[in-house]
Amino acid sequence: MNHMDWNAYAALCPTRQALDRIADKWTVLILGLLCDGPMRFNAIRRRVEGISQKVLSQTLKSLERDGLVVRTAYPTVPVTVEYAITPIGASLADTVTPLRRWAEENIESILRARRAYDQAEVQMADAAFNSPIQR
């Protein structure tokens, strides 16, 4: 069985569920960090600004379950927990990092399009207000 048998466009294909998991902003940011080397829980938390402990914990747990990162706890005082990327996780990181870079490179174009779109919406609302008979 090769990968041609899987199809993310099919609702029940496990690929769909996997896509939902990996196409996630936190996943992109966390994997982007870990591919530079192992990191501890709170170190990741400080670097990924705005992530809550709960969501970081959940995301790491599910990345671990999928075999994309490995969690290692050292019996130091206080306990040290290190998260490292796996080879398959690294291959995913190579795939999602361009996504982050695309966002950083094209954000201005997006913001411009948004302003134009919202402006056009306002103008349409104005027109409807000034000649409500057209409703």
Place this chain on the structure above:
Amino acid sequence: MNHMDWNAYAALCPTRQALDRIADKWTVLILGLLCDGPMRFNAIRRRVEGISQKVLSQTLKSLERDGLVVRTAYPTVPVTVEYAITPIGASLADTVTPLRRWAEENIESILRARRAYDQAEVQMADAAFNSPIQR
């Protein structure tokens, strides 16, 4: 101002919000379709199995707002609405399509890791049950 000024790791950077929008399963699937040519609403709906009308409508609207697709309504009977990818949308499609392909190529490895993880969890629960003193 160049793209080096933007940083998705900063909570308030608009790039973060954009990343959240584009790192989405429906966006990946829809852009993957549209880069083969324009498509009508219900045609997309039939190809992206399992998407609801509401979510498709919302996703397309936000893709349009961000300038990634263009919506064209033809006054035919019944009305024909066509969604086409823009050049910048196509560049995003080039970035997210590898994500879908990665999922399709690596799903088996993920499923294997999941089974191993869940199995280990069950064993740990069993051990805890058989010697509860360790709690």
Place this chain on the structure above:
DNA sequence: TGTAACCGGTATCCAATGGAAACCAGGTAG
């Protein structure tokens, strides 16, 4: 003359998710 289906959507409802904040054990530093 129904009536069923297609078009491209809204509107409504409820469950699941997301994030803020509190809390936890166990220990250190002041």
Place this chain on the structure above:
DNA sequence: CTACCTGGTTTCCATTGGATACCGGTTACA
């Protein structure tokens, strides 16, 4: 004694997601 470090879990609430019903307008079929 208090405050803070470690790596989380729990609780709560608002936002979101998806299923379903509905909408006007038109066509095909019986």
